[in-house]
Amino acid sequence: MKYICLFILAAGLSACAVPKRFSTLPRPGHPGESPFGARIDWGNYRYRSGELLAVSDSTLWVLRADSVVQFSRHSMPDMTVYIMRTNEKYKTVGWLAAGSMAPTLGHGYYLLVSGPATLLVGAILSNQSVNGTYSLRYPEEVGWDDLYRYARYPQGFPGG
């Protein structure tokens, strides 16, 4: 019982943290709140991801953890532009997912089925809430000429 309660607590707490790579994105009800640019991924996001800094007619700049990467228009790979999160009450969803486990402790023998099932569904929904994003695919859904809207410096690099 002690371990189940600890697990529920851990599950709830883990759902309360937005992943770092989406932490600068605005919430859907507060779209202008972030001073940062959109998050973009190209290829495998674990290795190719960063904040969209600026876009000129021929160059796109991306801020990664410790460096600025630039792409020419002609060599730009396909990418996903993450513009804002889909959820605002992800903490509520996380705690609700964790809380939904609690009644299963009273299920007796059926806990063996209802516990994992609730955990799985709760984890999926909590994950959706925390990781859910509004995005656009380049070049299918957003062209080069519109990418600047989602940059930190839509006016172009200052002094650049």
Add this chain to the structure above:
Amino acid sequence: MTRLAIFLFVLALSACTYRYHNALRQTYLNANSLMHQTGQPEQPFLKAHLRNGDVVIFGNDWQYDSSQAVVAGAGKHFDFNRNLVRDGPQQIAVGEVALFETNAPEVVRDRDQIAALTVITALNVIGAAICLTMPKACFGSCPTFYYGNESHIRYADAEGFSNAIAPAFECCDLDALNNASTMAGGTTFHLTMKNEALETHSINTVQLLAAPRRPGERVYHDRNGQFLRCSGAATPRRATGPEGDILPLLQASDAVERFTATDSMRLDAKEFLYLEFDPPQTGKQPGLLLQFRQTLVTTFLLYSAYGYMGDEVSDYLAEMETNPRVKAAVSNPFDLLGGIRVDAWDVRRERWVFAGELYETGPIARNLQVVPLPAGLAGQMPIKLRLQLAKGLWRLDYAALTGITAPVEPQVLAPECVEKNGREHDAARRALSADDNSYEVSLPGDTYRLTYQMPPGAEDYEIILASKGYYLEWIRGDWLLDKNPAKLRRMLLNDPSTWKSLAREFKTLEADAENAFWNSMVESNKTTGL
């Protein structure tokens, strides 16, 4: 299962990306275009991107003063590196602004997840409420065994040592697996053993008793552990109970069972069933073959007793180990309820004579046992039998008259290989092979697959499971609320008024308890060897 879970997670990850409406974010090169193109001076979520790279984010009370060419309002000013410079009233000259940006809010998706989780939570609360109002209906029972492809508890082929609720009650339990021909399985026989309850199982041995059989022959065991070679099985030509004709319920091993509700005043109130058979072939001793299991009465009583022990369960269990009187008292309720007594009608003496008794604890797996009948009955026409049993305690699935040809001594088989939770586990194999001081301890969710080597010398074997051990129930928190040592004492001493109150309590749970336990099950379509 693991792959399914990973698939669902991947699906969930891919499903949580929504397409953004490109038109929801707009930019304007100057204040005039901002004011004219939006046509909405109070456009919320205004961001002013300055020429030096700073950005000012205004709240929804910003205003444009065309006379001074400034935008003013409460907001936040961030520098080039997006460090917060100032939070509060802001005033920006439009000449410093390189670009204005407006944003419209998107759909907030919280409602989807919250609605789904609310439904799940509500279902779980309802489930918990059912179990909390009927805590004694939510349980499993002892190690469950499966020899075929089925592994759902509804189709368990056996449940081991159900009444061994403490080390002092450790016992060997025989269960006929009622197996089809072993010829199809080659030289090996596989058995699955599970812990499907909130219990700790200490298992001493899991052996198979294999008795050779020829086509048309079966080997059954009686309550005394005697193995009898039998041939033929004739269903009754007439079967009646207090409710009338029960013959259709007893003609096949099909999980369509005959049972009744308990008496509302006395759980030990008895009822009689009457069976009539044509005699078996000449020269054979008749034997009554009965397939049966218990209802939830004994489990209710056991869990009630645990409840009355409250937080002193371990003290009572220790008493059972060390005090023979306490140990004997635990058996009192079982003696009061009794087994299935079989009487035969003696034509010459014109009265019912005791023929034998069947008993096996447990509400899950159906037991198949034989009661040898007096040899003199073979000449009677018809053979009349009377079953005496506590009302509402037993479920009968199948009854037949078989001919006993000879006693037989089966071979004892120990497992050749044991897998625990998918991995070969030699220590478990050693522990389960012999009746000694080594035990295999299983916890809820543990699954074992045991492989036995069939002996040479016969093409087909009747397989009887011999399991020995004991189990410890996990005490649920809500049981502690029922602590009542005085009632426990009266219950174990078979006090009539206490048993009357138990009967009334069970009566209030009886119908729903059965539903709660079995509702998740599906009907059996499994064919047996009968």
